[in-house]
C-alpha cells in the first residue's frame with residue numbers, strides 16, 4: 001500500500017506510479033550536446049597547453065648551452081660582440097635593469113593614477129554625456145597600437161622635456177609605457193569596481209558611512225582581486241613591449257655597464273630593455289646570438305612567471321579576505 | 325491639516341505629496357503620512373506596491389539609485405530631508421535601516437557590528453567597542469549563538485542569523501529612528517518573537533517603521549498601520565503604488581474605511 005496526495009492506492013497502481021517515476025528521472029540516452037561541448041573544451045585546452053609547451057621547449061632547447069653552462073655570468077653580463085659571447089661576458093644585465101626601471105615607473109605612475117581614475121569614474125563622477133565620452137575615449141586608447149605611444153613618448157618626453165627625462169633614457173621609456181598601460185589599468189579596475197554588489201555599499205551607507213569610507217572599506221577590498229589581475233596584465237604588457245621603446249631610443253648596440261640593476265643613477269642614461277635586447281640578438285646573423293636570444297627569452301619568461309605567481313598569491317589572499 | 329499645524333505636533337516624519345519615480349516609471353503617488361515618535365508604524369500591502377521605495381525615502385537611500393527621483397517633501401523633525409543643504413550621511417546616521425535582503429559585510433561578525441561605531445567615531449577604545457558589539461548582538465537575539473565565534477566570517481551565518489546581524493549592525497550606531505524592511509521574513513517564530521520584543525523595548529527611545537507581510541505581526545506590534553496598494557491604470561498600462569489607508573492599527577484591522585484594506589487584511593483579494 002502506498003499513499004499519494006492523501007489517497008490510499010492499491011498495490012498495482014502504486015507499482016505503476018513508481019515505475020513511471022523511475023523511468024522519468026532516469027537519464028534517457030546520452031547527453032550528446034553536453035558531451036560534445038565538453039570534449040571540444042578539453043581539446044582546446046590541450047591545444048593551448050601544447051602550443052605553450054612547444055614554445056617553452058623551443059627556447060629552452062635553443063638556449064640550453066647558456067642556461068646550463070654559464071647562466072650566472074649571463075645574468076650579470078653586458079651587451080657585446082661575438083668575443084663577449086666566447087669570453088662568457090655577454091649577458092642581460094642592462095636589459096634587466098632597463099625593464100626593472102620601466103616596471104618601477106609603471107607601478108608608481110600608472111597603478112595609482114589608473115586606480116584613482118577608475119574610482120572617480122565609477123564611484124564619484126556623475127553619469128552624463130561628458131563622463132560617457134571620457135569612458136569611450138579611454139576604451140579607444142586601450143586599442144591604440146603601441147607604436148603610436150612610442151611616437152607620443154618621443155615627442156613628449158624625449159624631445160619635449162629632455163631637461164627632466166634626459167632625452168633617450170630609461171625615464172622616458174618608463175613614462176611612455178606608464179601611459180601606454182594606463183587605459184588598461186583604468187578599464188580593468190572600473191570593471192572590478194562595477195562588480196561590487198550594490199547591497200554591500202547600501203549596507204555601509206545605511207549606518208552613516210560617507211562615500212569615501214564606503215569606497216575605502218567596502219568597494220576597494222571587494223574589488224581588490226580584480227584590480228590586481230588588471231594591474232598584472234598591464235605590467236606583463238609593459239615588460240613585453242618593444243616597439244615603443246625603439247622609438248624612444250632604446251639601444252641595441254654598445255652600452256656602458258651598470259653599477260647595479262636597482263641603481264637609480266642610470267635613469268638619465270642611455271638604456272636598453274629585455275624585449276629590445278632579445279630583438280637585437282635575434283636579428284644578429286651569427287648563430288651564437290640565437291642561443292643568447294633564447295636564453296634571454298627564458299630569463300624574461302621566468303620573471304613574468306614570478307610576477308604572475310606573486311599576483312596569484314596576493315589575489316588569493318584578497319579573495320580569502322573577501323570570503324572571510 | 326496644513327503642514328505647519330502638523331509640525332507643531334512633534335512629528336518625527338511628515339511626508340507631504342511624496343512621489344517617487346524610477347526613470348519614467350511612477351512607483352509611488354501622492355503619499356501623505358505622519359510618523360509619531362516612540363511609535364511603531366507598520367507598512368503593509370501587496371508585493372510591488374512601493375513599501376520599500378517609501379521606506380528608503382526616509383533616510384535618503386534612494387539617492388544611491390541614479391534613476392530614482394523624489395518629489396514632494398519629507399520633514400524629519402521639522403526639516404525637509406530633501407532640502408539642498410541637508411547632508412544625507414548625517415541623515416543616515418540618525419535614521420538607521422535594516423534591508424529587505426540580509427547584506428552582511430564580508431568581514432567578521434564582530435567587525436560587522438563594530439563597523440558603524442568605528443566610522444562614526446562613537447567608540448575609539450576596544451573595551452567600549454566590545455561592549456557596544458555585545459549589547460547590540462544581545463538586543464538582536466544573536467549573541468548566544470555567535471559569542472564563541474565573533475572573529476569568524478559573517479558570511480558563514482545562516483540566512484536568519486545574517487538578518488539578525490544586520491539588525492545588530494543597525495542598532496549599534498544608536499539611531500533615533502529605525503527603518504526595518506521585512507526584518508523577520510527569514511526568521512523562525514522564536515527569533516521573530518525576540519525581534520518583536522526588541523522593537524517593543526526600543527520603542528521607548530526610538531521610533532520604528534517596519535515593512536511586513538505578516539498581518540498578525542503588524543497587528544501585534546504596531547501602533548499605526550499604513551496600507552498601500554497598486555493602482556492599475558488599464559488605459560496606460562501603468563501600475564502605481566498608492567497609500568490607501570493610514571490610521572491606528574486597531575482601526576485598520578477591525579473597522580477599515582476602505583474596502584480594499586478590508587479585503588487585504590482579511591485575506592480576500594481582488
Ligand SMILES: Nc1ncnc2c1ncn2[C@@H]1O[C@H](COP(=O)(O)OP(=O)(O)OP(=O)(O)O)[C@@H](O)[C@H]1O
Nearest residue numbers: 346351370371372373374375376377378389424565
Ligand atoms: N531600483 C529600481 N529600479 C526600477 N524600478 C524599481 C526599483 N526598485 C523598485 N522598483 C519598482 O518600484 C515598484 C515598487 O517596488 P518596491 O520594492 O518598493 O515594492 P515593495 O512594496 O517593497 O514590494 P515587496 O513587498 O515585494 O518587497 C515595483 O514595481 C518595482 O519594480
Ligand SMILES: [Mg+2]
Nearest residue numbers: 375376424505
Ligand atoms: Mg520591499
